[in-house]
Structure formats: structure tokens, C-alpha cells
Amino acid sequence: MNDDVFRRLRSILASRHSDRELYAAIVNTPFAYKVETTRLSLGIIVLLLANKADGQIHRIALSATELANNTQDMSVKRFEDIKIPIDYDRNAIAQVIRTQQPKRVTDWQYLFAPALTPAEARLNQAGGAIGCSVVYPLKGVGDGGALIFSYYQYPEHIATEHEAFMQTYSDIVAESLRARTPRVQQ
Numbered sequence: 442m443n444d445d446v447f448r449r450l451r452s453i454l455a456s457r458h459s460d461r462e463l464y465a466a467i468v469n470t471p472f473a474y475k476v477e478t479t480r481l482s483l484g485i486i487v488l489l490l491a492n493k494a495d496g497q498i499h500r501i502a503l504s505a506t507e508l509a510n511n512t513q514d515m516s517v518k519r520f521e522d523i524k525i526p527i528d529y530d531r532n533a534i535a536q537v538i539r540t541q542q543p544k545r546v547t548d549w550q551y552l553f554a555p556a557l558t559p560a561e562a563r564l565n566q567a568g569g570a571i572g573c574s575v576v577y578p579l580k581g582v583g584d585g586g587a588l589i590f591s592y593y594q595y596p597e598h599i600a601t602e603h604e605a606f607m608q609t610y611s612d613i614v615a616e617s618l619r620a621r622t623p624r625v626q627q
Contacts (some may be wrong), residue, residue, distance in 0.1 A: 442477045442606050447613065463621060464488055464502040465589075467614050472506060481603055484508035487568060488614075491538055491585035497524040498534055498585075508569040508593065515568030516561070523556045527585070531555075536578040538585035543607070545596055546574045553587065554557040573599055577611040582618045587602040 442450075453470050457463040468486040472478050488502040503509050503520050512521055529535050533544045533551040546552055549566035550559035552574060557565070572595040579586035590607050592599060 442471075442474065442609075446474055446477060447609055450610065451613050451616075454613065455620070460621060463617060464589065465505075467617070468504045469503040471610065472504060481606060482592045482598070483590060484571060484593045485512070485574075485589070485591035486515045487591070488591040489534055489587045489589070490579075490583060491527050493584040496527050498527055498532075498587075499524055499537065508571065511572075512552070512569040515564050516557075517564075518557065523553065525554075525556060527553060533576050534587050534589070537578050537587050541578045541580060543575055544575045545599070546576065547572065547596055549574065552576070569593075572596070575599065575603075575607055577607050579611060579615040579618060582615050586615075586618065588614060 447457070450470055454463060454466055457466050458553075467488050471483065471486065485506055485508050486504045487500060489498050490501050491498045500520055500523055503513070525532050525534055527535055527538070531551070532554050533546050537544050549571070550557075553562035553565070569591065570593050571591045572593060574589050574591040576592065577588050580587060588600040588607075588611050
């Protein structure tokens with residue numbers, strides 16, 4: 442994506458009036474740029490926010506894409522019911538929030554543990570036809586947060602342009618969320 446697209450994305454996020462509208466825009470707005478997201482093989486974006494008061498990482502918003510819908514259809518738990526303990530070391534999301542470093546995942550058991558079994562997590566992944574997901578930290582956001590970018594490509598096809606998109610978009614999202622001081626809805 443070029444600078445003009447990123448300026449438009451920043452503007453769209455800034456124009457959202459409620460937290461709910463902002464959360465939906467975060468996970469859906471990039472898909473309005475179909476040529477760019479198709480070229481990247483981007484299938485799903487997930488917004489997650491940590492809440493130190495309850496010690497959990499909450500799934501806040503999920504893209505309204507066909508691939509995301511397929512993962513929900515396969516899941517044994519509703520999207521919003523899947524919570525991850527902040528201190529669970531074997532979960533990639535918890536690791537990213539703690540270290541503030543992105544992490545690639547090819548097996549969704551590491552995105553859903555301990556809330557789902559490895560088999561349940563892999564079934565969700567198969568439903569979305571996802572080959573690789575990358576978790577990016579949302580720096581300076583409340584108790585911590587992350588975005589998951591899921592691609593219908595294998596990790597060897599995730600290149601510099603993907604990394605540039607994820608880094609820039611995560612920075613834009615973090616900026617938008619810091620401006621709002623978001624709250625996890627329980």
C-alpha cells in the first residue's frame with residue numbers, strides 16, 4: 442500500500458465517533474482497498490486488547506470477510522468468548538504484547554491456547570484457509586494490544602511489502618486507539 446492509502450486509512454479511523462465504530466473500522470477498512478489486500482493475500486484482521494484488571498486478552502473485533510466468517514462457522518466457541526490469560530507464555534499473542542515484537546504463526550494452536558485445544562484451533566484455521574498469521578503489537582495502547590494479520594499464503598510468501606504494511610498499519614491503529622483511550626468491553 443502506498444502513502445496515499447495509509448493517509449486515507451488514518452483519516453477513516455480518526456473519523457469514527459464511537460469505540461465500536463473504531464474497532465470495526467480497524468479490522469475492515471483495509472479490505473476496502475481490494476486490489477492491495479488481494480495482492481497481499483490478506484484474509485483476516487483481528488483486534489485484541491489486554492485488560493490487566495481481569496488478566497485476560499480479549500478478542501475485540503474480527504474482519505467481516507468470507508475467510509473470517511468461515512473460521513467462526515468452524516469454531517467451538519464464539520469469537521468474543523475466546524480469552525487468553527495475559528501471562529500465558531505459550532500463546533503468541535501474550536508473547537507479542539509482553540515483548541512488543543511481532544511474531545509469525547503457522548499453527549493457530551499458538552493463537553488460541555489455552556482457550557481451545559490444538560485440534561479446535563487448527564479446525565478454525567482450516568475454515569479460513571489461512572497459511573500464515575502474523576501478530577503485531579499495538580505499542581503504547583492501554584494495558585497492551587495486538588493485531589493479527591492472517592494470510593491465505595504460506596510464510597515463505599510473506600515478504601517485505603507485507604511487513605511494511607503490517608508495521609505501518611499497526612502504528613496507525615495504535616495512534617488511533619491511544620487518542621481514544623480504549624476500554625475492553627466485558
